[in-house]
Amino acid sequence: MPLLLSVLLLTACQDDDNGAGMSATISSVTTDETSALQARVNVTLTMPGDVVVYYWPAGDKGNTHTAQSTVRRGHSIPLLGLQANTAYEFRIIPGGDESAAKDGNFTTPSIPPHVTDFYQESESTVSPAASGYYLFASMTKPGCLYLVDGSGSIVWYRTTPNVIKAARIAQNNTIITLEDNTDNAMGDGNIILQTTFANDTVFYQVSGRNGFDRIAHHDVQVAANGDVVMITNEMKDGYPGDGLLVLDYRGNKKWRWSTFDAMPHINPENYRQPWGNSLFIDTDGHYIVSFRSLCQVWKIHNTTGAVLWTLGKNGTIALPEGGEFLYQHYAHRNADGDIMLFDNGDASRPTSRAVAFKLNELQTEATLTLDTPLPSALYSNIMGSALLLPDKNILAASAVNGRLVQLTQAGDVHWQLKTASRVYRVEHVAKPW
CATH class of the missing domain: 2.120.10.30 (TolB, C-terminal domain)
Known part of the structure; x- marks a missing residue:
């Protein structure tokens, strides 16, 4: 059963409509009750496109991991290799456009x-x-x-x-x-x-x-x-x-x-x-x-x-x-x-x-x-x-x-x-x- 994580979504560098370009909405970050060591970022784009997610333990950008999803509007992107009971920060970049990037964070649960x-x-x-x-x-x-x-x-x-x-x-x-x-x-x-x-x-x-x-x-x-x-x-x-x-x-x-x-x-x-x-x-x-x-x-x-x-x-x-x-x-x-x-x-x-x-x-x-x-x-x-x-x-x-x-x-x-x-x-x- 997916569990909704508390997630703080930060404002992007410019307005969501991104002019005539692509923009993204982070709808949620979820985990599954079967594992504390992975999560999913759920993203919706205004048009079909790729999404890249960079994620890292809070304050430790030197330990950045990457996940990506190919052309579609709705993306559910798995984040693997996480640590339990740890705060994470992430950035999504739709269509390779840094100006449309969105940031967020979440915390993983403990291992049973x-x-x-x-x-x-x-x-x-x-x-x-x-x-x-x-x-x-x-x-x-x-x-x-x-x-x-x-x-x-x-x-x-x-x-x-x-x-x-x-x-x-x-x-x-x-x-x-x-x-x-x-x-x-x-x-x-x-x-x-x-x-x-x-x-x-x-x-x-x-x-x-x-x-x-x-x-x-x-x-x-x-x-x-x-x-x-x-x-x-x-x-x-x-x-x-x-x-x-x-x-x-x-x-x-x-x-x-x-x-x-x-x-x-x-x-x-x-x-x-x-x-x-x-x-x-x-x-x-x-x-x-x-x-x-x-x-x-x-x-x-x-x-x-x-x-x-x-x-x-x-x-x-x-x-x-x-x-x-x-x-x-x-x-x-x-x-x-x-x-x-x-x-x-x-x-x-x-x-x-x-x-x-x-x-x-x-x-x-x-x-x-x-x-x-x-x-x-x-x-x-x-x-x-x-x-x-x-x-x-x-x-x-x-x-x-x-x-x-x-x-x-x-x-x-x-x-x-x-x-x-x-x-x-x-x-x-x-x-x-």
Whole structure:
């Protein structure tokens, strides 16, 4: 719900009618109850045109940020990168005409306690600052999605009354989340929401509407054409399985697939739900899915549903010595073109690792290209993630310990961010806006 901020509008350098030129009226400055770190300036022009907004903490013009909006009469311009509980000044310039500039100011609200209780900046200072930004979510209710910078400071967040089950950075710097408002104790979610960092909604669907006729769980992604792809729960003869569901931008069903398509014969003596826990859209558009209980990663054709290969225990790709992984999460193709994952381990081998494999699909064999153990204190038997950063260090989530860590490929920890409780995964964002 938008909240109106108190705003003082100062007189421009000349009359509003600006002769025959363009003039502007600032109708309001608003914020949203989901975040104290952003606002919107709402501007109306006398004719269609561009608007540029310069904004800065009061008395600190050296820390000026810029936002702009293209040709139209009515503009609602998001101001990002704000600090909480801070007075700001701003200047709008319509159509590049400094003589028509208008000035104003506003004050941002405070961050709610539940946001800072889950992630306390004072316990997560990174020095020297790392590169990029880090996206993660609480697993609490109410939920919160966080973006912190390389020094560990919160630069953006979005609260929700729901529990966030999964969050991904998608193309065009949008964020897609799987959320739940049914108090489901597992990884299931009934709401999919894709937004910009300015909190503009790109996609919103609730299970039971349009083509969203299943319950999603553990992961959701956005394809290059804007389709939304998710892992779903499936049932056959009373046995639970996993599936994939593809919706177009309107929420219409385009395609579905089930693990029962690939494993049609159920042996009641040893059947377990494969337990899909991560989904990655490969460079060729096909799907890479991690199945935890199988200790396998599958590549699935995005139209035929054929399983192109399986990597892991009893898979079609032969594993090298030392490459066996247990109950993995966050399987994906990294920037080097290798299949990378978070190897959780288990009670028989209580060590978690980041591992990566170079696949020879023709020869059905794999080479281990990365084998980085986490310190024993960061062992996470469930959940978690690991990815390769641009500098070739590793960003990992030790989920059950509430730790987000950067480590070298040799396993040396550079820094840790601390959360109050479990966090499912963490993703790297090079430049959010």
